[in-house]
Amino acid sequence: MFGRGRIKSGDYVFVVHKDQNYNKLVIGRVQSANGKIIQVRGTYIRPTGLIQRVESGYAMGRPKEVLQNPDPNNCIFMLIDRVETGDFNGDFDQGISKAVWINEKRFFVLDGWIRENLPDMFADVLRADTEQERLAARTTLIEKMNSLYEKDLKDHLYAVVRSTKIL
Numbered sequence: 001m002f003g004r005g006r007i008k009s010g011d012y013v014f015v016v017h018k019d020q021n022y023n024k025l026v027i028g029r030v031q032s033a034n035g036k037i038i039q040v041r042g043t044y045i046r047p048t049g050l051i052q053r054v055e056s057g058y059a060m061g062r063p064k065e066v067l068q069n070p071d072p073n074n075c076i077f078m079l080i081d082r083v084e085t086g087d088f089n090g091d092f093d094q095g096i097s098k099a100v101w102i103n104e105k106r107f108f109v110l111d112g113w114i115r116e117n118l119p120d121m122f123a124d125v126l127r128a129d130t131e132q133e134r135l136a137a138r139t140t141l142i143e144k145m146n147s148l149y150e151k152d153l154k155d156h157l158y159a160v161v162r163s164t165k166i167l
Contacts, residue, residue: 012107044088049081080122112153
């Protein structure tokens, strides 16, 4: 829990939950906490694109490590490719699933990635078959970046775009 203490009702959390051979993530707000059991309402994220790349042997090293041990600082590797997402409202046993407190700012950046459909936009750029498709997808992504109002999300997105050499 990064030295913050126990997770309590009202906290924002990043939960890593075992899903078949890999992990899925849940970001959300704790509705109740009773010992090791927390009820979370938020969004689940299953990194289907990264799973496909790792299973095909295309992505090794750091991306594979991220699938095995995601945390709020490295999960961006999961969010720059296709993801399956949906609403989540359920319980976690903190003895089984790793729940980490995150601040509200981090939550809204991660939630913004999903809300604004940024994983698919990145996937379109990174998986384009032709240079023309790549340029069209890049243009769409840049237009999206320029239209964002949320400063923290926009700053984070610009940093990722620069580090992936899209910009």
